[in-house]
Amino acid sequence: MSRSAHPAGPRHADVLPEGHYSAPPADLNALDPKVWARTVARDDDGVVTVGGVDVLTLAEQHGTPAYILDEADFRDRARAWRTAFGADADVFYAGKAFLSRAVVRWLHEEGLNLDVCSGGELATALSAGMPADRIAFHGNNKSTVEIERAVDAGVGRIVLDSFQEIVRVAHIAQSRGKRQRVQIRVTVGVEAHTHEFIATAHEDQKFGIPLAGGQAAEAVRRALQLDGLELIGIHSHIGSQIFDMSGFEVAAHRVVGLLKDIRDEHGVELPEIDLGGGLGIAYTSDDDPREPHEIAKALTEIVTRECESARLRTPRISVEPGRAIVGPTAFTLYEVGTVKPLDGLRTYVSVDGGMSDNIRTALYDAEYSVALVSRVSDAAPMPARVVGKHCESGDIVVKDAFLPADLAPGDLIAVPATGAYCRSMASNYNHVLRPPVVVVHEGESRVVVRRETEEDLLRLDVG
Numbered sequence: 001m002s003r004s005a006h007p008a009g010p011r012h013a014d015v016l017p018e019g020h021y022s023a024p025p026a027d028l029n030a031l032d033p034k035v036w037a038r039t040v041a042r043d044d045d046g047v048v049t050v051g052g053v054d055v056l057t058l059a060e061q062h063g064t065p066a067y068i069l070d071e072a073d074f075r076d077r078a079r080a081w082r083t084a085f086g087a088d089a090d091v092f093y094a095g096k097a098f099l100s101r102a103v104v105r106w107l108h109e110e111g112l113n114l115d116v117c118s119g120g121e122l123a124t125a126l127s128a129g130m131p132a133d134r135i136a137f138h139g140n141n142k143s144t145v146e147i148e149r150a151v152d153a154g155v156g157r158i159v160l161d162s163f164q165e166i167v168r169v170a171h172i173a174q175s176r177g178k179r180q181r182v183q184i185r186v187t188v189g190v191e192a193h194t195h196e197f198i199a200t201a202h203e204d205q206k207f208g209i210p211l212a213g214g215q216a217a218e219a220v221r222r223a224l225q226l227d228g229l230e231l232i233g234i235h236s237h238i239g240s241q242i243f244d245m246s247g248f249e250v251a252a253h254r255v256v257g258l259l260k261d262i263r264d265e266h267g268v269e270l271p272e273i274d275l276g277g278g279l280g281i282a283y284t285s286d287d288d289p290r291e292p293h294e295i296a297k298a299l300t301e302i303v304t305r306e307c308e309s310a311r312l313r314t315p316r317i318s319v320e321p322g323r324a325i326v327g328p329t330a331f332t333l334y335e336v337g338t339v340k341p342l343d344g345l346r347t348y349v350s351v352d353g354g355m356s357d358n359i360r361t362a363l364y365d366a367e368y369s370v371a372l373v374s375r376v377s378d379a380a381p382m383p384a385r386v387v388g389k390h391c392e393s394g395d396i397v398v399k400d401a402f403l404p405a406d407l408a409p410g411d412l413i414a415v416p417a418t419g420a421y422c423r424s425m426a427s428n429y430n431h432v433l434r435p436p437v438v439v440v441h442e443g444e445s446r447v448v449v450r451r452e453t454e455e456d457l458l459r460l461d462v463g
């Protein structure tokens with residue numbers, strides 16, 4: 001890797017460009033443990049290591065860009081969720097955040113269940129040995145074939161998302177002489193993202209059946225009548241990257257209200273309640289996520305309190321964290337290709353990936369951190385924007401960042417907290433090849449999802 005001097009140019013932090021810049025960090029070489037995987041550190045030469053392997057070796061062996069995933073950190077976080085909720089609750093890892101067979105095996109070993117939302121995710125889960133009864137099948141438009149495969153496999157629950165699906169699943173189960181365990185996903189009129197939540201009219205979305213207007217109660221009525229279904233509970237998922245528990249409080253209050261209505265109308269106390277996922281992680285040092293044991297305590301207390309006041313037995317709680325488990329465990333390793341200082345603005349740092357390996361910045365205006373990882377630098381902080389190699393000016397990976405002013409082509413930089421919704425949302429835009437997922441553990445690295453090749457691309461293009 002080059003350690004050459006930087007080209008001349010305006011690389012100073014005296015005047016900050018527009019954006020989410022605060023003061024430059026005191027030490028650009030420091031790695032905030034909040035945003036980096038737990039085994040990340042710098043070695044004596046200042047090179048970043050993870051799982052006991054340094055990034056120069058990782059780049060040499062596996063190339064860049066690459067997602068580097070810390071197995072010990074993943075297992076620790078999965079176990080922490082499992083332990084926090086205890087034996088009376090279930091933790092379903094949301095596979096949409098990132099799924100591979102290695103991940104499925106770790107989840108199985110750590111005692112977690114798995115939430116899938118397509119035939120592909122189901123196939124991955126089953127092929128890696130996740131017992132079907134520990135799988136929940138989600139989705140707002142599951143195909144008949146997907147439902148048949150899920151029922152035939154014996155998945156533990158199907159989360160019903162529409163009136164048509166209630167009938168479809170019942171019919172398929174009955175045609176096989178089965179009674180499928182199901183939950184009904186309801187929309188509770190709460191939408192929560194990051195630090196705020198809004199409790200108004202957020203039934204206006206494609207997922208779930210609204211509580212408002214009695215639609216969810218009607219869905220329950222129909223499900224209870226159908227022989228092919230065993231209704232085990234109600235499901236609610238209110239948003240993503242949530243730090244504030246108040247949205248869950250409103251959601252639990254409304255779901256428990258439905259459970260009470262069901263008891264009063266049908267004489268049935270449904271045994272389960274699923275509060276979905278959406279718990280936030282630190283993408284930058286400004287984010288302060290809660291620990292799993294605090295979340296478990298808060299959610300259990302909320303549900304217990306609501307049930308006590310409704311004089312209901314407290315149902316078994318389940319949750320579906322995806323991002324909160326895998327998000328912090330990985331970073332994306334890039335090589336710097338060009339460094340372009342723009343007078344009076346900022347310096348554009350182009351890397352060898354971009355929106356095809358991380359669409360979240362373009363899609364959600366997401367914020368990320370970034371650090372020079374192949375060496376340390378005592379150069380001044382330079383306001384920078386990390387961009388990709390795609391033909392799109394919105395191809396931004398990190399919008400507002402500080403990098404050392406001597407950053408040069410050939411340097412390795414890394415974007416932490418890219419474990420969730422990066423590889424799983426990756427694309428082939430511009431026929432750029434999707435990066436591998438490399439797992440590091442106890443001084444060794446291994447590829448668990450290999451880098452795409454041009455042969456992979458051409459194999460699909462049948463002319």
Ligand SMILES: Cc1ncc(COP(=O)(O)O)c(C=O)c1O
Nearest residue numbers: 094237277278279320321322323
């Ligand atoms: C039903 C459901 N459960 C769980 C999740 C996982 O969310 P997160 O990865 O933010 O925890 C999602 C995400 O969209 C979801 O739709």
